[in-house]
Amino acid sequence: KGSDGSEVPEKITIGTDTSFVPFEFLNQDTGEYEGFDIDLVKAIAEKIGIEYELKPMDFNGLIPALQTGNLDMAIAGMTITDERKKVVDFTRPYYDAGLYILVRSDEKSIKGVEDLKGKVVATKQGTTSFNYASKLDGLKEVRPFPNIDQAYMELEKGSADAVIYDSPNVLYYIKTKGKGKVKAVGDLLQAESYGIAFPKGSPLRDKVDEALGELMEDGTYEKLYVKWFGQ
Numbered sequence: 001k002g003s004d005g006s007e008v009p010e011k012i013t014i015g016t017d018t019s020f021v022p023f024e025f026l027n028q029d030t031g032e033y034e035g036f037d038i039d040l041v042k043a044i045a046e047k048i049g050i051e052y053e054l055k056p057m058d059f060n061g062l063i064p065a066l067q068t069g070n071l072d073m074a075i076a077g078m079t080i081t082d083e084r085k086k087v088v089d090f091t092r093p094y095y096d097a098g099l100y101i102l103v104r105s106d107e108k109s110i111k112g113v114e115d116l117k118g119k120v121v122a123t124k125q126g127t128t129s130f131n132y133a134s135k136l137d138g139l140k141e142v143r144p145f146p147n148i149d150q151a152y153m154e155l156e157k158g159s160a161d162a163v164i165y166d167s168p169n170v171l172y173y174i175k176t177k178g179k180g181k182v183k184a185v186g187d188l189l190q191a192e193s194y195g196i197a198f199p200k201g202s203p204l205r206d207k208v209d210e211a212l213g214e215l216m217e218d219g220t221y222e223k224l225y226v227k228w229f230g231q
């Protein structure tokens with residue numbers, strides 16, 4: 001039993017982001033969700049011996065859905081923050097990341113965060129990047145989108161000067177669809193760690209956290225890491 005008195009149901013509902021490559025994304029050919037988080041959740045569920053249903057939704061909706069009990073758990077490259085810890089519980093950190101600034105390849109005036117004054121920054125709504133950008137002094141505008149691909153498009157067509165977003169996604173984008181069109185500039189802006197989130201007091205947290213620890217020790221985590229991020 002959890003501190004909220006509830007027990008773990010036999011089949012749980014797990015929320016994930018509609019798209020946060022390479023952690024979760026829809027494979028257009030198979031119609032299935034794939035990614036590091038998706039593989040990790042599968043391994044965790046096998047370890048615990050629990051059935052689950054994946055429910056992809058806009059990132060912004062995950063925490064409210066945990067709070068109302070519409071989700072038993074959420075995995076979405078979600079950064080562990082003090083703010084979020086007030087309303088949801090997290091496992092131990094399972095992935096270290098940070099935020100990067102992405103600009104067009106031919107951009108010369110933006111070399112780091114101090115050059116963003118007077119510029120339009122696009123990012124994804126409800127994220128740590130949005131919070132970060134909103135606190136920067138002197139930006140012309142912070143433009144949040146439900147999906148990061150829209151922010152990348154704004155950048156490429158010139159309606160935004162930069163995108164601020166999670167480093168693994170930015171680096172992946174530079175290597176794939178954004179190849180030759182965009183580049184990352186400056187240092188990692190903010191160190192962050194991702195955790196799996198639960199409704200406050202959920203009895204599932206400890207079980208998942210323990211399973212995660214075991215997967216980190218038995219080599220499974222490592223294998224999945226190499227599969228999705230290389231080395």
Ligand code: GLN
Nearest residue numbers: 020076077078079127128
């Ligand atoms: N890590 C970021 C956050 O938690 C963004 C995650 C995402 O877009 N899925 O705010």
